[in-house]
Amino acid sequence: MAGYLDRLTAGLPTAWAGFLLDWDRSLRAGNYPETTRYNYLLAASQLAHYLGEDPDEIDAGDAALDPTEVARAHVESFQAWMVKTRSASTALNKHKALQQFFRWLRDDEEEIARSPMDRVKQPRTAKKLVPVLPEQDTARILGVCKGKSFAQLRDEAIIRLYYNTGARLSEVGNLTLDDIDMATDSVRYHGKGGKDRRVRFGPRTGRALSRYLRARAKHKGAALQELWLAERGVRGLAPNGIKLMLKRRGRAAGVADVHAHRWRHTFAHEWKRAGGDSGDLMLLLGWASDDMPRHYGASAAAERARETHLRMGIGENV
Incomplete structure (x- = not known):
């Protein structure tokens, strides 16, 4: 997983890439495991790429260039796309990661007054029993x-x-x-x-x-x-x-x-x-x-x- 920052920020606008680099530094200072940091930054990177492709569902506008311009509607559109193209459980994981990202932008960086996640509902996922491995297996x-x-x-x-x-x-x-x-x-x-x-x-x-x-x-x-x-x-x-x-x-x-x-x-x-x-x-x-x-x-x-x-x-x- 080494070198994940280069991969996750490749092709992103300057503001998006800069904030992700700063967030990773903050997460490292907080002693977050590498896997957690990667999953967090991956969600933010995917949101940035999604908005940069100017989805039909919504006008990305300045949010495609700068995460501080992201609004609730942008996140909801991205989340719906995740449910459609991946799964509800994957969309839920992205939701939780983005909550952390925008909380950091609001509380630590003071770049936004309110998180766009505040009124975005979590995707509903089906409760499935994970199959155990029988002793014979x-x-x-x-x-x-x-x-x-x-x-x-x-x-x-x-x-x-x-x-x-x-x-x-x-x-x-x-x-x-x-x-x-x-x-x-x-x-x-x-x-x-x-x-x-x-x-x-x-x-x-x-x-x-x-x-x-x-x-x-x-x-x-x-x-x-x-x-x-x-x-x-x-x-x-x-x-x-x-x-x-x-x-x-x-x-x-x-x-x-x-x-x-x-x-x-x-x-x-x-x-x-x-x-x-x-x-x-x-x-x-x-x-x-x-x-x-x-x-x-x-x-x-x-x-x-x-x-x-x-x-x-x-x-x-x-």
Whole structure:
């Protein structure tokens, strides 16, 4: 993702490009993660490009040249276009990012008196249950990692960490050697907003990590601080590389749509299904909002309801 600023500001009018550069500097000063900064600036860049193409739905006017001229109607037109060409959930993500951008223009830069987002409604999105990964599917994925090659040992350790701890893609992907403590069987995750947390892992995950670390010590990149190394060369394996690896292992195992977030949902699902405390789940998964356990635990609640329905046998006694 390095060099994203050049890509996002390419072809933009001077005022738009200048404000995005300044906003990125402000976000970096606030210690926002690179992924968050990229997604925020991407939304603003897309709005600028949309207005610059003079959409039929609305007269862009000076807003195409300067973000301080953007009005509510411009944002609503862009949002409707996003719903039409992408999806409601994508439009919602852009809405939230633009709220941050125009709040920064208003409060920090004092370039506008009122945010054009103030009366723009969020796009309504359908509530969907994210499918969990059944245990047998994870077993099949781990099965294609079985072996003694460097990539097999590494990939099994990565997958077991996701399954065993419910961590985010970036949290596992950005681990360093110092974050793993084999003496206490624990891992230190660097979560959103600069919040660190330490999570214990089980014996099978510990065994997989130990085997990988022994292989890693013989790798030509052993001196690097990144925990995960690319199979070839002297470089780390970035989160995006892990994302591609998971899809590749999923295809080899015959399991569709494999990504790290499904194990995060699975972790929350199994935790809630077993009657685990929501507060403890928030601590383990690094959540700050009470809404998250409800959202991630929705599939477990639905499954408990189905099990109760079958047990009660309503309508089966006549």
